[in-house]
Amino acid sequence: MKILVLNSGSSSVKYRLFDDGTTVAKGLIERIGEGGGDAADHTEALQRVMETVDLDGLGAVGHRVVHGGSVFGSATVVDDDVVRAVDDLVPLAPLHNPAALSGIAVARKLLPDVPQVAVFDTAFHQTIPPEGVTYAIDAELASRWQIRRYGFHGTSHAYVARETAALLGRPVDDTKVITLHLGNGASACAVQGGRSVATSMGMSPQSGLVMGTRSGDIDPTVIFHLHKVAGLPLDEIESSLIRSAGLQGLTGDNDMRTTTARRDDGDPAATLAFDVYCRRIKEYVGSYLAILGGADAITFTAGVGENAPKVRAAALDGLAALGIQVDPVRNANGDRVISPDGAPVTVCVVPTDEEAEIARQVEEKLATSVS
């Protein structure tokens, strides 16, 4: 089946065309709405895609949607009700869901006879039990304002966990994996039998691991302190924690390549940032080993996870007593399996492919909804 996967951002549209699982075209329309950009709006952006790629015989369009709230636990065929539900979730994802809605609206208009399927970043985590998603705050407030953990990067964690089981030669249903998605955004996930049982991002993609520009976990009192004691306006605090924190906040640069290079030169700020980043990963690995009651595998993925052997080694250093070891030669080579032969926990490096996972879920969804 021919499937067009669209990842619509506020100022860009990433697309990839699959034909029976194989990528036949891909591209990026950038700076939408900006003077000199590739397109004036999302309609023009999609028109550009339709002019560029051969959509003859297109079976479906798959849309990446960031926030599915508590409503969507799997890929969903888009109709007016679904659009309304995604729109209702805008307060939880004020930047991301409106962009996805623009992409969906335009694709429905320009390709009215093609089924549109929404695939949510949050859906994979809907299997986390209540005790893993409930914040211990005033229950009435939490319920009224939909405050709970949702988790993100779900398509990546789902894909990588399945690929890991395949790498181990085990059925997914009988595999426990800790997946570490370390990109600009970063999150950890405990996957038991192919289902998410814990993840580090929360109501928003702000909590958990240290990221390129986001703080990850902090004491919420930091915000009140910055407001009441330091006198910073709330907007400024929000922006600081999202855009000027993480590696950016600690080193002045959001890229792990810069951090590791400066650390190699003995830069103290970069050394501290690297250590904070890796220690946070280790804290989550330990936590998820406890949640899973041991793991068959730990898998690194995304920009940092796939390309930074020093991060992989440091994050899992000193865990031999838990059966976790990284072989230095395999790690430096970037092998798929970087633990020694016979180690109780297999440590893996698996390149993620969110678009391929979206296409797979679209195909699966349409196969089940037709039958």
Ligand code: ADP
């Ligand atoms: P996104 O989350 O935007 O999809 P990626 O998964 O591509 O991002 O990850 C991007 C990050 O990966 C970069 O910011 C950079 O820090 C990191 N990265 C890429 N290559 C390397 C490398 N060779 N060593 C360390 N970090 C790397």
